[in-house]
Amino acid sequence: MPKSLSELQSSPDVGALERVADVCVAGKLVDAFDRVSADLVECRAEIDDLYQDAERRRERGGPPRRSGQPSRIHELEEKADRLAGEADELRGKIADHSVAVRLRADDGKWRSFKAAHPARDEQAGEDGARRMVDSAGYAEDARWTGGLCNAADLV
Numbered sequence: 001m002p003k004s005l006s007e008l009q010s011s012p013d014v015g016a017l018e019r020v021a022d023v024c025v026a027g028k029l030v031d032a033f034d035r036v037s038a039d040l041v042e043c044r045a046e047i048d049d050l051y052q053d054a055e056r057r058r059e060r061g062g063p064p065r066r067s068g069q070p071s072r073i074h075e076l077e078e079k080a081d082r083l084a085g086e087a088d089e090l091r092g093k094i095a096d097h098s099v100a101v102r103l104r105a106d107d108g109k110w111r112s113f114k115a116a117h118p119a120r121d122e123q124a125g126e127d128g129a130r131r132m133v134d135s136a137g138y139a140e141d142a143r144w145t146g147g148l149c150n151a152a153d154l155v
Contacts, residue, residue, distance in 0.1 A: 018104035026097035033090040040083040047076045117153040119145065 008014055024030050050073050120137035137152065144151040 016105040016107070018102055020100050020102050022095075022098045023101045024094045024098045026094070029090055029094050029097060033087060033094060036083055036086045036090060040080060040087060043076055043080045043083060047073060047080065050076070113154075114149045117150040119147045119149055119151075121147075 009017075050071075054073075119141040121141075137150070140151045141147055141149070145154060
């Protein structure tokens, strides 16, 4: 009988739960890939719709497409091939700009670190107005840690 997760985790051979994730540091490439992928899905759906319409017309015994009337299927298939090529090219560029990150359960160490090293933020001045204490540090913390902690202390 298979062991439960708690039994497996209590084994001396098992460490903290972990996962390795590939992270692309070039966000513009990921955005471009997402746009191209969405366009490709839309294009393929339109191709499928045109084939289904042609099949329904054939089943009903309706008139075929007029001779000389251009079919959009060929045009859309070429577009889909071009988009698939762009997606493959972007996938390769994303791989070149990616790094493997190992994420590991830490038994509360992360929460303790965040509490001990808070993100740099604005503070209320004597007049009650909010002022940036360290605007460069605040921006760095927001960019690299999402404002969860002090990025300089994390490195």
